[in-house]
Amino acid sequence: MIISQTPLRLSFLGGGTDFPGYYASPGNPHGGAVTGVAIDKYIYVIVKARFDERIYLNYSRKEIVDHVDEIQHDLVREAMRLTGVAGGVEITTLADVPSEGSGLGSSSAVTVGLLKALWAHQGETFTAGELAAQANRIELDVLHRPMGVQDAYLAALGGIRHIVFGPRDAGKVQWERLDLPLDAVSRLCANLMLFYTNRTRNSSTILTRQVANISDRTNVLDALRDMAIGAASLLRAERFDAFGELLHEGWMLKTQLADGITDSDVDDLYARARGAGAKGGKIAGAGGGGFLLLYVPLGSQDAVRRVVGADLRELPFRFERDGTKTIFNVRRDPHF
Template sequence: MIISQTPIRISFVGGGTDIANFYRQYGGEVISTAIDKYISVCITREQNSQIAINTPDHHETVSNPNHIQHSLIRESVRKTDIAGGVSITVTSDIPSRGCGLGSSSALTVGLLNAVYAYQGIEMPVEILAHQACEIEIERLNQPIGKQDQYIAAYGGLQRIQFNRDESVHTQDIPVTLEAVAHLQQNFILFYTGIQRRAETILHEQKRSASPQTLLQMRKLVSVFYDALVKGNHDGCSYDEIGHLLDHAWQLKRSLCDSISNPMLDTIYESAIAAGALGGKILGAGGGGYFLFYVPTKKQKTVTAALSDLGLSQLEFHFESKGSQVIEGKNLNESHYPYRWQRHTTQTPYLRFS
């Protein structure tokens, strides 16, 4: 049995600048963190030649990998040349796809990691992220960016740059344990209960988004980075993070009409009125999860206000590690005699000092 565990993510600033039609012209940049909610993939060897797929909302058994209906799993299996004789089971700590936490990319990264482990390969994180992008963006033509795949593979609190030449640079943000504790205490996450198709919103955003707005969103990354690193020192305050999130949300919601709606506006206004300093819808928008920055003394009031609107809170912590194989190694030695081959680098992860 092989089990991989891959974190989902929270994106703070810069989302939208990681999409190819923007970063190829201007360069993109985001700040995101992995959190301790996971997509788990379990692979077991079967005695027959079939491939059995089981996810929370999808079940199928096929003899030919090309016939797999679940597109992400099909393309991941094809990419890694699994012919058959396996069972693939996917479980998730969050409700469903379409919630804005990067679960689809976490699944793709985690499945690649698990299949390579099944084949006896310890694949470096940059290749997992790159191949997940290839599957989702190139093979499946999804109108998405690259940040979700990279944060799922690398983990930690990251500043990620997407360069015009297609190279990607990741940087662990140097924050202290004290800073991490403070941030975790002041961020709260609520599920709106609204599911949406990110592809629809992203297609609209691609058509209507102003490059000037996206350039402003990219500029926020450096300011947000400084706020994270400086914290309550040098005349700065962590509360600036809340105000920056508010600025980021106002820019984001102006990209296209479907990012927000009257219900989401009501939620946001209620949270601000109750004491939140800022917040944003995660992912493409239109529903899913709302992240707010709320001083601890105001959190009961904000939580009560959002609960009255029917939202449910998801408690979380930052996760320093990316996708990992947490159980098992090579179960298929007769097929892959090179066994646990390490290709290049060790997995980097955030070290809190």
């Protein structure tokens, strides 16, 4: 039996610039950039060998099929195809938080976690960067999902990361770990609050609009890329309050990328939080629902809880230094 653990993520700044249609465009000489972090909320994938050759799947539904092609869960189906696992397995996925429409990169975390566990089942290992590239191949190239590529890298790599995409090459991705002192990491994390908006959304609808708008929003995307670079610089310098203010500027720009990223309810919640002392924030992921991330100095957090917490559930979290990993591996020796 194999168990993989893969972290979810928070994208601070630069979301939208990780779409290949933007960063790999021939007219974009600078590419895209994202600054984000993995958090201690996880997707777990369990792969267990079975005596028979059927395929058993357990997620929000249950499937029992004879062939990979019959699998309805598209991520499991394509991960099995890529890794060459044809049958004789039971696969279970578990999530710490709602995995649909949370804005925490859950679909890519599931894909990365599946690949990590299935390759371990096959006795193979790949680097974090290779797993992320494979996950993006499944979601973007095979399933044609409208999405960026950052989620798979943050899930696979872990830590606080500055990631650069392109330019002019959809497969060119470089990353840097922002290795802050432990006390600085603790201070930064302590100033971040995460609230569940009590609603999920179909991110593909919003992301499809973003993709369609890329050519008309190039100036906004350029500014978001520059803000991601600026965010990395502020974090390195431990200028955390300035980073919080940059989150606000980034959110104001992000809402211009497509309809549906925000609405009057989200705007009201965010305005109340800002009025109570939050320096900045954003809806995690594509927008429209899921989790609201806020940067709030410690002295203002109780006030923010009073104005927001009555409507929303707070999710305490910490940063996760590690990316996807195998936390349990007991395989039958095929040669014994």
